[in-house]
Amino acid sequence: MIVNKIGFSAEKYIEEQSKHILERIDSGESERLYLEFGGKLVHDKHAMRVLPGFDENAKIKLLQKMSDHAEIIICIYAGDITTNKTRQDFGITYDLEVLRLIDTFRKYDLAINSVVVTRYEEQPAVDMFINKLNRRDIRTYKHKVTKGYPTDVDLIVSEEGYGANPYIEVTKPLVVVTGPGGGSGKLATCLSQLYHDYRLGAKVRYAKFETFPIWNLPLKHPVNVAYEAATADLKDVNMIDSFHLEAYGEKAVNYNRDLEVFPIVKRIIEKITGEESEYQSPTDMGVNRAGFGITEDEVCREAAKQEIIRRYFIAECNYKKGKIEGDALERCKLLMDEIGVKPSDRAVVQPARDYAEKKRNCDKRYENVVVMAIEMPDGSFVTGRSSRRMVASAAAILNAIKNLAGIGDDMPLIPYTALQAIQYLRTDILNQDRSSLNCEEILSALTISATTNPAAQMAMQKLLLLKGCRVHCTAILSDKDEQVLNSLGLDVTCDPEYVTTNLYFG
Template structure:
């Protein structure tokens, strides 16, 4: 795969810039947007980007850094799901704490924002506190964000507790957008200044990239990624007016900037050092780009992937038609077609061929893998295994130069697993999914040298692109993601069943 980004240059530039910003204050509250660990979007649109670059950056600054995690009580109550991990926001907080600790980073506490004694949130607070994790609750402030006199007073930020911190850099992060990171940072600024400490606030957002053009595919890919939030990239007119320099930001930051600037000025009692939202940021990702053509093509492919995701979400009832139409406009803006994604046509053609030869008119479940070497391999669903399982086995056979006629898995083992699912676990669906097939393969590899050879090629699937003619179940989707495979699906249900799919 072509590389268009230098991760080492980026981390060096980014850490240097953050430290320069910290030098101006006793303490800097750094709002971290996006994913702190496993930033798959950045990795896809910036080939060469290390998906864990942010956490490695913080690890480099760990002696001066501690972390506060925010989560909105409403997201806990409605069991909001993170699409990339398939887990709820409260569980993602636990995952995030474990991951941060594994990098030897100090987690100060968890802040529950806009808390109003919600029952499920109370249970979550108990769970955290009984594992010796500090928890603070912040209530909603009346008139936020427009009533600045109330916000910056004892009836506003003054009502919410102060979180004691000891390091010069305090990173404020969250499982997702709308978690209250900004309000937590400003709440801390209010209390710090009342204690006589010179404290600053900055924002670390990877996208949009302020120093690439507004209509660059990289920035448009950000719009596609946040289409459900209705984010729109715009020229930072505050920055242009002050410095006569073009910079890119997005609508929510531009709309909120005058308010944030006034709040900071009221807290500090002096004019803000920031004249634009771009000033407020510390992002240096644009300086890591080494090949713009590679970035453009990768970004276009990401937009197509996001289009498929939006269509599937619409089919599932997760987004409305306005979001779907917005996604179509983004595709049209760059004159992209879904068929520009290489595995799409082979998957659809194979599915159509199966339908023509079938005696009934059932939906044909087919998935096509475009391997990192460019070769396209397909797999179809059968009574024995689903399409993902078939495609994985076919692909690793190809990578290991094993003939298609040779069985990798013992029929006895497969039959035993199916009997277990049907007769003992009473599953309605007994075709083996990708996770089950991989477990069977690992067992067979112990005694079968051919299976062992194929098993060792699983790492060769990392970076593969996949497309399915039907929407995959969550288990298969997560297994493919764990293997490093980017998958898209046509917005088609695999059967007429509503639950057993």
């Protein structure tokens, strides 16, 4: 296994991507460029995992350099609000992710133009979300399903089609259109704006900021296959861009949705502008220089294989929770088989399972034991098990930082009396059913202990060294524990088993 190696140059990527975006803005006589952002604009942890060395905030740092000339429109599909679709990296729903994105963009001094709710159908939950934004002085727009889409271009490009959408008032030469995830309606929003701008006499253009799939890597390169695994619920499939091959005699990788929609998008743009499209292929539409940032191909291949396994575990748990259908899980399994890896190739999985099995075999009291294993920076493994005192993830974290600090197993970091007091609060005052302390409670207790215990203080300082470590638990984590582990920067997977048979699992 390749550990802690860099395979990607963030600096070269930003330089390349910036240059090509500026070329799109400056070329031609257009007054404005609508730039659709595919993937995550900020905190792109998927890219960071499959391209070791990638800066998860590279894209927003790039935009920050253009902040005087840019404003942002955030799109969210109404259906993702009603189904409580979740961003896996942070464990928060897409509507909350929109709020988080707004706060993040403001920190980078980027102007937020508005939020657009796409395919709006007057759902009460969606109206509540819109009211929340409006009352915080965030402009919102409602775009309903476009009449005639996707086949009737004459109806689409008419007052009944895009014309039925309210025009989003924009003022800057670069309008970034982004969203919390795939299927948010970014493309439709861009084309709707093109329609309105041309009606107002403004000459504008459209382009797409892409990261995955990487067009100049082979179709079955693990980095591209990892993109398919990440979008299995959207049924994205990578394909050779036949339009690009025909136009230029050059192979390029794109994905099914872009390829399927390209002829329609091309016709729509030509209908709006009254001119022949500048694009001959969906690859032409994209600004994607990620492939030129790869410095060590083998490092990226190995990282991508690990991501494919990770996505399989996530799909197993999401299927158990009822969040995805069986075909998405099966798709992840097929991609894992296709690339020649299996769940146990994630090295941290077997130590967790083995220790759990050992405890169950040695004593019936441990029949329902849960174990978490952490792969340490030096490649060794540390485990922690569930007990009446704390959950497995909390025990594993304490054991890991003790290991890093060179503190023996027999030295307690938190006084037993403190743990008892928190358990009393949990069960006797807050009337919670489970007495085992979660990660947040244990870390809070550790912080307090560190004020008087030098060993606890030394161990607590090692928490930062766990960032990027792979973790596996033999049962599904609570949402709260998963969020804490994600905040620590741990790369977490779980077996698709619940800790308890209780249906409410908080």
